[in-house]
Amino acid sequence: MSTDNTDMAESSDPKETKQLSSGDEAKRSMLDKVKETGGALKDRAKEEAKDYKDPQETQLWKSIFRVSHDRSDPRNRSLAILSNVFLHLHPAKINRDAVRYPFTWGMGGITFYLFIVLTFTGVLLMFYYHPTKVDAFRDILYLEHDVPFGKLLRNMHRWAAHLMVITTWLHMFRVVLTGSYKKPREFNWCVGVVLLVLTLLLSFTGYLLPDDQLGFWAVTVGTNMARATPMLGHEGPFGPQLGLTAYNDVRFGLLGGSIVDSNALLRSYIWHCIGIPLVASIFMAVHFWRIRKDGGISGPAPVVLESEIKAVAKKK
Amino acid sequence: MQRFINKWTLLVLAVLIVGVWALNVSDWHQLWTISSAPDNIPIVAMLFLVPFFTWMGIRQAIANDRLIDELEADPKLAKTHHRKVEPWRPGWARELHVWPYLVRIEFLATVIVTVVLFVWSITLNAPLEEPANPNLTMNPSKAPWYFLGLQEMLVYFDPWIAGVVMPSIIMVGLMVFPYVDSNPLGNGYYTLKQRRFALWMFGAGFLMWIVLIVIGTFIRGPGWIWFWPGQTWDHNAVVFDKNVDLHDMIAATSVGKLLPAWALSANPGKFIFGMIVVTGFYIVGALFFHWLMTVDFKKIRLRPLRLFPKNEFEQKLLARTSLLQYLTFQFFAVSVLLALPVKLILRLALTIKYVWVTPWFNI
């Protein structure tokens, strides 16, 4: 840059002389310089813009989505599953017949999806619900009338719960019909039975939360059965002999009191929102893990003829 | 006899029963009120879903059974056939990529379930009754539908048996199911003829659960009194409980009067009587299940009387069953699958309350 000005340099202070005497020319060359740099930058910008024409080729995109779903080659299809945290429970490939709907009915997956729906709607409902005797019922009315989409959310939560019980039973029914509880999947079946019980318990604890007549009496009857349990209930056989009263038997432990009151509501709330979901999540993790480890989806398996099963040594 | 029992006669019979009932219905409105209650919609839905999926499964089972028959008749075919009813040609890959072939079906299912939930939630409101009032119980006071089975059991058994013991036995019985099933066939495919007994056992339990729920929903009215569907629910109806314990019932008969008083009316006579009844029930029940397990239904004849023809296939399965498996199965089968309907009939039809009365428990 300074070379341009050396021609213009005259006496004592070169800088000052430049500015005073060669003002116009200096300004012009300044303008040219700006135009030049501007032009260069514009061209550079145009070149670099070409790189962003296809958003899916940018560094930003590729750093988030490592696998392109547009390409249909086997490598991409396998990676779409294996490199995706939400999908990697699936194997990369399955038997072509297992994809057919009539075999599995999809009920296991639907049950899991309903669990997610229930968790999501449940968490949202928690923003407007106080688990106290004073507020609980009123909060449900508030949700239904004064909260935008509150009615929809509450209904969705209730109906998804009912639907989940139905789909769990249908899933169980299908597993029995296809014999998918047989070796080596016996343990997974037992885990499934536990999950069924947990589903029913989730329904039961949730039932009390609106603190209406329906829930209150359902829980009263349910916990009253506990007080007649032998050795654990104060009205059951051997209960009084063991020193059990209405204030220290298993019913007391469930309700946090001798009556269905504010303690029972709070305990129900905690079991429903935190306790049982955590336990159920653990069992679900085991259940899904075992599906893969036991050999994936059980069928449709090739039919086996009676003549082909290994003969058992004749007993006496 | 077998000629007359086929799907058409059963259909005609079903239509007749429904017709006779429908003609006697006095209150259609009552039926509609019950069926349309939002909390009962899941049961109404199940009345359609369960038959639909059962049909879907049985259809595949029949197709598989046909294939099995074909393969058993032709050993050479059995060696080369790919052993499934689903089509396959040499050159077809045996496996498909999960993405997209499975994942897109799952996505579709998710979308459908979400849409169903939204439509259901927009059209039907979740129930909300009056605020909890410990001093006032509604009539009838019913549990949610999936617990109605339990609530119905409370009619026949003591609270802790109906609420703690029976559910526990049912739960453990379910868990034990794979371990007592010694049949290696049918592992991963639908079949009826290879797994007849296991399917009947589970089906019976499933059916009973559904029957209890239907009773609890449509039949039990105020005061938990029995109202046939279509009968108006009378809140002032009073039913006299003429239920009698078994030992008292026997004591009142001519045979019972012959025995000394202590034998049937006082301890320890009562206790021993009940114990004999229950033990006898278990033995008869076990024999019944053994018969079910091994009989060949097609060979039963009334003339000449042949009630116990043995089924070759089932006999072979029995040979593979260990003693422990057999006894475990019998215990759970009799305690749940037989005890419940028997207790139901004893109470509802024969007005017998308890068969075994002890100072600590009653059955």
Added chain:
Amino acid sequence: MDSQADQLSAPSVGTPARTVPAAKPATPTAVVESSSDPPVNKMRRRMVWASVAGSLTVFFLMFVRFFLPRSILEPSSIFRIGSPNDYALGVDTKWQQQYRIWVTRTSDRLFVIYARCTHLGCTPDWKASENKFKCPCHGSGYDSEGINFEGPAPRPMDRAKVALDAEGQIVVDIGTLYEWPKGEKSEFDDDGAFIRV
């Protein structure tokens, strides 16, 4: 596309891509996963992704709206505090606990100061011996009429709307406040900001 890779489908996915050997295995027909895939229908894919994105957007908007209820349960902001004769000259703190206000009476006016420091919202203390309000949080100081003179407070404390009802009782509404923002016109002389006595 799938044919050759599926012929080599035996090894796991982890193996690196390999070149196809020259001699193919026995079957003359190509191994296909299903009937050969139709050409990629980009429009259909875009429709599906657009529908997914659209639904998720709608759900997100519903989600956000859900957090803003149409009504709230909070105590009323309007209440009565007796008649003007109940108050002597100066600052009266008797309603501070219940309503968060001080009642100030001067020679010609009665007004209600809302007891919120204009710095960051703490409740100042009335120091009668020093004749000033002092905020414990950061030291803002206000005179006996609530005008700030020291500390970080940017403006005087706000005053609540006051009026006399039919029985001569003072009605206070802390939902309507009169401010004197720095450098702007004071609202303290507006109608409703004080009662003439």
